[in-house]
Amino acid sequence: MNNEISMFLLFILLIILLLIIPSFYLIKYLLRIRVHRIKKIFLILIPFFAVYIVVTQFIIDLKHIVGNSMYPALKNGDRILINKYDKNYQRGDIIIFKYPKSPDLEHISRLIALPKDVIKIQDGKVYLNGNLLNEKYIEISTNLWDGGCLSDGVPYTIPQGEVFVMGDNRPKASDSREYCAIPVKNIIGKYAYRY
Numbered sequence: 001m002n003n004e005i006s007m008f009l010l011f012i013l014l015i016i017l018l019l020i021i022p023s024f025y026l027i028k029y030l031l032r033i034r035v036h037r038i039k040k041i042f043l044i045l046i047p048f049f050a051v052y053i054v055v056t057q058f059i060i061d062l063k064h065i066v067g068n069s070m071y072p073a074l075k076n077g078d079r080i081l082i083n084k085y086d087k088n089y090q091r092g093d094i095i096i097f098k099y100p101k102s103p104d105l106e107h108i109s110r111l112i113a114l115p116k117d118v119i120k121i122q123d124g125k126v127y128l129n130g131n132l133l134n135e136k137y138i139e140i141s142t143n144l145w146d147g148g149c150l151s152d153g154v155p156y157t158i159p160q161g162e163v164f165v166m167g168d169n170r171p172k173a174s175d176s177r178e179y180c181a182i183p184v185k186n187i188i189g190k191y192a193y194r195y
Contacts, residue, residue: 059085061189063096063106069167069174070094070108073137074194082189089114089184091128094191095165100179106188109165109175110137113158115184121177122153126166142170142177149180156180163187 065078073094074080082096089095089111099107113119118129124141126133150156158164162181167173176182 065108068169068172071169072139073168078194080191081193081195083192084189086190089163089187089190096188097182098186098188100182109167109173111163112166113164115158115160115162117158118155119158119164120153120155121150137168138170140170145178148178150177
């Protein structure tokens with residue numbers, strides 16, 4: 001986690017050096033030239049909007065947690081910063097993705113299994129590639145949903161280009177146990193920081 005925070009802070013520093021400081025000098029230059037006041041204000045605001053659009057579309061974004069599917073790690077009402085630029089997803093990452101049942105909505109869960117992994121839930125325990133998964137972040141055993149993707153004790157292989165996700169609050173979370181693996185292309189970003 002400290003490594004992720006260090007990388008994130010380094011990335012923020014790069015944004016400041018590569019985008020914000022040059023914008024400052026551009027604004028300083030624009031203030032010196034003689035143009036109508038409204039044009040000058042417009043020309044000054046353009047760099048700020050450009051930086052904002054680039055940052056929120058490709059680098060980081062702010063999200064508001066609605067619901068308790070990730071309790072106790074994240075609670076209803078928490079505000080988080082998500083990292084959109086790092087596509088190196090690892091098991092255990094908390095990710096934000098397009099909800100398979102309604103792609104207009106965003107959902108948050110923990111990444112449990114990567115493509116070609118084999119997951120099995122048996123007697124409330126999660127097995128990944130034949131080994132019992134040590135999940136310190138959950139408080140209760142893992143239940144299954146009637147008519148869901150998994151059956152008790154039956155292995156499920158994650159298809160290529162997809163990942164398996166589960167919420168930490170297993171009895172309340174709608175996740176891959178219900179709708180199976182999700183495409184990697186549906187991932188928006190991963191949790192970086194709570195503020």
